Amino acid sequence: GAVVSQHPSRVICKSGTSVKIECRSLDFQATTMFWYRQFPKQSLMLMATSNEGSKATYEQGVEKDKFLINHASLTLSTLTVTSAHPEDSSFYICSARTGSVGNTIYFGEGSWLTVV
Amino acid sequence: GEDVEQSLFLSVREGDSSVINCTYTDSSSTYLYWYKQEPGAGLQLLTYIFSNMDMKQDQRLTVLLNKKDKHLSLRIADTQTGDSAIYFCAESTSSYKLIFGSGTRLLVRP
Secondary structure (H helix, E strand, O other): OOOEEEEOOEEEEOOOOOEEEEEEEOOOOOOEEEEEEEOOOOOEEEEEEEEOOOOOEEOOOOOOOOEEEEEEEOOEEEEEEOOOOHHHOEEEEEEEEOOOOOOOEEEOOOEEEEEO | OOOEEEOOEEEEEOOOOEEEEEEEOOOOOOEEEEEEEOOOOOEEEEEEEEOOOOEEEEOOEEEEEEOOOOEEEEEEOOOOHHHOEEEEEEEEOOOOOEEEOOOEEEEEEO
């Protein structure tokens, strides 16, 4: 079946630095990818919609200059957390829409970010 | 706005059936999904149902949709200890964004 891969699965970075998380659709082309954030024991919160070849659409309250999203190809979207702070520590999950019948949406394995 | 609600916790005995319920508010939702999340992992797509269907069965999983009441349920037959996880229902908006419920933690007792 369709697979979405995220990398890295875990990353620790120092406060003030930037970190990039990749989301790849491995066996299908994804014109649209989504980035979510999940706090411990909570549900997923949509951060932004990533469209190939155009600017991402951010949800209300999400800082676009802090969470940079680039969807350069039909199989890759990246999320860069800039000038990270401890409160950015979270579980970040991407998803991709196949566009096939059912508009199946698959999720990556998630990336744990810890900012120290 | 859109809202999806789920009960927070369900405990069942191994071998019994589990029923996880979900209500949603957006009547224009086209697809409704069930995902499973194990500790520290991403979301695994279990099944989905198109809004013009009222039932979908896939092996041990049965999804029932009552569109009039905006109620969705997931029944897991012969629940196993490996089914212990958090189950999220989600509705798909017209822009394919998913609105998630709070998740139901399923605990399967031996």
